[in-house]
Amino acid sequence: MGLTLVEKILVKHSSKKKLEDFVYAKVDFAFANDITGPLAVKQFYKIGRNKVFNPRRIAFVCDHFTPARDFKSANNVSFLREFSAKFRIKNFFDINNCGIEHVFLPEQGFIKPFDLITGADSHTCTYGALGAASFGVGSTDLAACMASGRCWFRVPKTLKFIYKGKIPRWLEAKDLILYTIGNIGVDGALYKVMQFSGPVIRNLGIDARFTICNMAVEAGAKTGIIEPDDITFDYVKRALKNKKVPRTAYRVPRNEYKGDKDASFERIYEWDISKLEPQVACPHLPSNIKPASSLKSVKLSQVVIGSCTNGRLSDLRIAAKILRKKKIPSTLRSIVIPATPNIYKQALKEGLIDVFIKAGCIVSPATCGPCLGGHTGILGKGETALATTNRNFIGRMGSPESFVYLSSVAVAAASAIKGRITHPAEVT
Amino acid sequence: MIIKGKVHKFGNNINTDDIIAAKYLDSQDAKFLGSKCMENIDPNFFRRLKPGDIIVGGRNFGCGSSREHAPVAIKGAGVRLVIAESFARIFYRNSINIGLPILECSLARTIKEGDYLEVDLSKGEIKILGKNRIINSEKFPGFLRRIITSGGLINWTKRGRNLRNKMR
Numbered sequence: 001m002g003l004t005l006v007e008k009i010l011v012k013h014s015s016k017k018k019l020e021d022f023v024y025a026k027v028d029f030a031f032a033n034d035i036t037g038p039l040a041v042k043q044f045y046k047i048g049r050n051k052v053f054n055p056r057r058i059a060f061v062c063d064h065f066t067p068a069r070d071f072k073s074a075n076n077v078s079f080l081r082e083f084s085a086k087f088r089i090k091n092f093f094d095i096n097n098c099g100i101e102h103v104f105l106p107e108q109g110f111i112k113p114f115d116l117i118t119g120a121d122s123h124t125c126t127y128g129a130l131g132a133a134s135f136g137v138g139s140t141d142l143a144a145c146m147a148s149g150r151c152w153f154r155v156p157k158t159l160k161f162i163y164k165g166k167i168p169r170w171l172e173a174k175d176l177i178l179y180t181i182g183n184i185g186v187d188g189a190l191y192k193v194m195q196f197s198g199p200v201i202r203n204l205g206i207d208a209r210f211t212i213c214n215m216a217v218e219a220g221a222k223t224g225i226i227e228p229d230d231i232t233f234d235y236v237k238r239a240l241k242n243k244k245v246p247r248t249a250y251r252v253p254r255n256e257y258k259g260d261k262d263a264s265f266e267r268i269y270e271w272d273i274s275k276l277e278p279q280v281a282c283p284h285l286p287s288n289i290k291p292a293s294s295l296k297s298v299k300l301s302q303v304v305i306g307s308c309t310n311g312r313l314s315d316l317r318i319a320a321k322i323l324r325k326k327k328i329p330s331t332l333r334s335i336v337i338p339a340t341p342n343i344y345k346q347a348l349k350e351g352l353i354d355v356f357i358k359a360g361c362i363v364s365p366a367t368c369g370p371c372l373g374g375h376t377g378i379l380g381k382g383e384t385a386l387a388t389t390n391r392n393f394i395g396r397m398g399s400p401e402s403f404v405y406l407s408s409v410a411v412a413a414a415s416a417i418k419g420r421i422t423h424p425a426e427v428t
Numbered sequence: 429m430i431i432k433g434k435v436h437k438f439g440n441n442i443n444t445d446d447i448i449a450a451k452y453l454d455s456q457d458a459k460f461l462g463s464k465c466m467e468n469i470d471p472n473f474f475r476r477l478k479p480g481d482i483i484v485g486g487r488n489f490g491c492g493s494s495r496e497h498a499p500v501a502i503k504g505a506g507v508r509l510v511i512a513e514s515f516a517r518i519f520y521r522n523s524i525n526i527g528l529p530i531l532e533c534s535l536a537r538t539i540k541e542g543d544y545l546e547v548d549l550s551k552g553e554i555k556i557l558g559k560n561r562i563i564n565s566e567k568f569p570g571f572l573r574r575i576i577t578s579g580g581l582i583n584w585t586k587r588g589r590n591l592r593n594k595m596r
Contacts, residue, residue, distance in 0.1 A: 021569060022571035022572075035454070035495065036494060039496055039497070039500075042456060043582060046582050047582055047585055047586055048586065064453075070454070073454045120494055120496075121494050122494040122518055137494065137521065138495075138518055138521060138525060138526075139522075140496060140525040140580070140581050141521060141525055141581065144525075152521075152575070152581075186441055186491060187441070187487055187514065190488060190517065220516055220517065372450040372493070373449070373450045373451060374450060374451075393445045393446065394469060395445060395449055396445050396450075400468040400469070
């Protein structure tokens with residue numbers, strides 16, 4: 001029986017001939033952020049090794065509570081800086097030269113197809129968009145990984161999602177993934193891989209593919225993955241110009257970067273999305289979806305456009321297109337967060353930042369910030385936000401008595417103009 | 429190992445933001461994190477808790493972020509064991525890695541708030557005291573049993589490759 005792409009990557013990296021239930025596999029790249037990193041370092045010291053497996057294959061990206069929101073957060077960053085210096089880890093990034101990890105790392109060529117990646121952050125599944133097997137792990141996992149260069153995995157079953165039809169106007173990748181999570185539930189893919197495919201996915205740009213794979217974890221998945229094609233290889237080729245990590249240990253011919261024809265899937269979902277409307281996930285679960293047009297009565301105190309889900313250049317372009325020559329009501333805070341300094345620079349060059357500021361948005365430096373209730377946009381009691389982020393759990397963006405709705409960039413930008421949840425067609 | 433304790437019941441999809449709110453993540457201190465455990469959904473949880481108590485959840489316990497601070501907080505609060513119908517995968521591996529005992533049990537919903545349990549971890553046997561009922565939980569695969577009996581991933585990694593493979 002054939003193997004799926006993720007199974008192939010796991011077999012190759014565990015130097016086995018065939019698939020077993022558990023593998024103890026070699027990792028190409030491992031990283032943590034300023035929240036999971038300090039705990040990982042403390043656990044690493046407990047193992048008692050005097051060196052890491054390969055300093056060039058390890059990175060720390062300080063993006064969550066940075067620029068430091070208080071002295072404790074600042075101390076955590078310093079702690080990682082000192083550890084990196086001591087163990088010769090060059091890939092230590094403070095917020096001034098990184099941005100949000102899941103946007104920054106692929107942008108800088110750290111992630112390649114067929115890589116096996118572990119990150120101490122749940123949204124590590126984002127890199128499945130490049131055809132990597134990329135798994136979110138905990139801090140102790142990462143500590144063990146730093147010491148041994150290996151990680152244990154239960155080999156997951158795969159669910160296949162095929163999207164067909166013509167993408168309607170105003171529909172974005174975010175709507176596809178929200179619709180999918182809404183259909184299968186927040187544990188619908190528990191322990192499994194979500195493989196996204198079909199003609200609709202093939203026509204999506206790389207930014208949109210990142211958005212889809214990013215939220216696979218919201219359905220409980222081990223990771224999301226899209227088999228690489230020309231769009232992937234073009235992106236990776238450009239990103240590799242910034243290459244700072246060694247090549248993948250396992251080189252395979254380009255036409256091998258996909259699953260076998262007779263690979264087995266636990267279940268195949270097939271959806272025609274030609275008539276799908278923009279979706280919004282209502283409090284307090286990402287699976288609690290409703291069409292945007294049915295939520296006109298929801299008044300907003302804040303809109304957030306950004307995060308590892310939707311803070312990329314193409315997202316900002318969509319937002320700017322809708323917000324151009326429009327004015328946001330003074331009762332609403334609209335926060336735009338370009339995900340990396342490079343995206344910020346490009347947005348500035350294209351005049352997008354100008355559009356946001358003229359419309360009345362706050363343009364924030366790159367950070368995870370409000371997405372996880374860290375800083376720069378915390379909600380108070382009774383406040384409601386519409387965000388292009390990925391989670392809307394109780395208290396996620398601040399007060400346990402606040403409300404978070406999740407949507408695409410187009411819906412968020414349109415809603416900012418009206419001060420309530422709005423279908424983009426209403427404002428254009 | 430036998431664990432005895434009182435049950436604190438939670439529903440489906442208890443996420444890691446519920447277990448420990450993001451604002452406390454700049455700490456790695458188990459005692460402090462424990463004192464904030466479940467604050468967003470049950471502010472009195474820590475005060476009601478007695479050392480050795482047991483958490484029983486529904487489906488998808490520990491979903492959401494990868495923060496290991498969540499099982500660390502549960503352990504730091506003095507909870508000895510978490511039983512759930514199913515666990516989110518990162519929470520599942522984090523718990524095994526740091527040595528917080530967990531059991532996956534399809535009949536977890538039949539355990540009630542305030543029940544007293546006597547749990548045999550090695551057999552995966554859950555006895556509800558006073559009700560004369562015994563429920564069996566899922567068995568851990570051999571690979572994971574080896575990590576669990578080592579006391580967690582740190583100890584397991586410390587051992588050389590040969591020892592790791594030999595351990596049963």
